[in-house]
Amino acid sequence: MSAPALTRPSAPPRTADPNAGLPANALGAEKGALEQITLYVFVIVPFLALAAVVPAVWGWGLSWTDVSLFVGFYFLTLLGVTVGYHRHFTHGSFKAGKPLRVALAAVGGMAIQGPVVQWVADHRRHHAFADREGDPHSPWRYGSGAWNLARGMFHAHLGWLFDRRQTNADRYAPDLVKDTAVRRTSRLFVVWALLSLALPGLIGGMVTGSWTGAWSAFFWAGLVRVALLHHVTWSINSVCHVVGNRPFTSRDRATNFWPLAILSGGESWHNLHHADPTCARHGVLRGQIDISARIIWVFEKLGWAKDVKWPDPVRLAAKRRQPVSATS
Incomplete structure (x- = not known):
């Protein structure tokens, strides 16, 4: 398998403000102070835990x-997202x-x-303005060139999370806002976040019968696991719009980046996803592992999922890029 290639668009857009070009009602209210503090804690603390991996291994293994x-817990929570x-x-x-x-x-x-x-509101807005003005996390925000692209990659990977203006959920996710069960579950986000960090330590303590086992499990399966999952997910926003190949035609610069296929649950087959966003399987070519699609297949077989939008060969063929001849 060949190494991923760097995709360099000929005329990348310059979007100094990610909110530029948006409809007047695209943005909601500013994030509250508590939400800002929570965001910083949940982003920075797991990242610091990841940075402490090596000395932690030397200290208590x-x-x-x-x-x-x-x-x-990694694949459980990963699949919850994908x-x-x-x-x-x-x-x-x-x-x-x-x-x-x-x-x-949940x-x-x-x-x-x-x-x-x-x-969901953020991601639907991303698709509406992918790699153009209004995209909340395009790595091409500042244009091309090494320095501009480095700034854009940081923004797409992490920086966009700290924009105080939220995407307007009433505009981009009205179906979920009206779904009482989903809306209530969404409002309990802090509860799910705390459970995600607490359960590994609780289980680790029960299995080992010690506080040391509880702390170790909390660190590895709690903090470090969350940090890794964060950065894999954020890499879809940054890496998978710059590095990789583009076998399918899409309106943006989304790419496939095979090294992240397993860790991302198939999300790094990002080019096909942007070419055909509603398709339940993103890895549609030979050898493209897509764990998330397999889980959906299991749900379908169990009768838990229906009306699955599996790949359409005719639609895929129409979107497949044609090889460029040597004389063209």
Whole structure:
């Protein structure tokens, strides 16, 4: 498999203000002080935990309990975002009954990436203005060139989270705002976030019968797991709009970046997703692993999901880029 190539658009847009070009009602009220503080805590603390990984290993090591909890909680919360927040709630790739919808909203909240209603509003706005003025997290915000792209990559990866103006959920996620069960689950985001951090430590303590085991599990399967999941998800916003290949035609610069395929649950097959956003499977070519699509397939077989929008060969063929001849 060839190394990912750097995609360099010929004339990237210059969007100094991510809110430029938006409709008048696209933005909601400013985030409150408590929400700002919570955001900083949940972003910075796990990142510091990730930075402390190496000295932590030297100090008190890893156990199989830590590893098992890390992997289990990582993929549980990852799929809450990829299958729930993204493919179901944002794009309607499949339909689900109320119990599954609420479960997906709660488990997605445990990824600590924000309440489902706000997450969906941000992501729908991203698709509406992808890599153009109004996109909340385009890496091409400042244009091309090494310095501008570095600034844009930071903004797309992390910086955009600290914009005080929120995307207007009433405009971009009116269906979820009107869904009482989902709206209530979304408002309990802090509860899901705390459970996400507390449960690994609780289980680790019960399995090992010690406070040391509880602390170790809290660190690895709580803080470090959240930090890794954050940065993998944010890499879809940054890396997967700059580095990789583009086998399908889309209106933006979304790319496929295979090294993140497993860790992202198939989300790094980002080029196809932007070419066909409602498709339930993003990795549609040979050898493209898509764990999230497999989970949706299981839901369908169990009767929990219906009207799944699986890839249409005719539609894919129409969107497939044609190779450029040597004489063109």
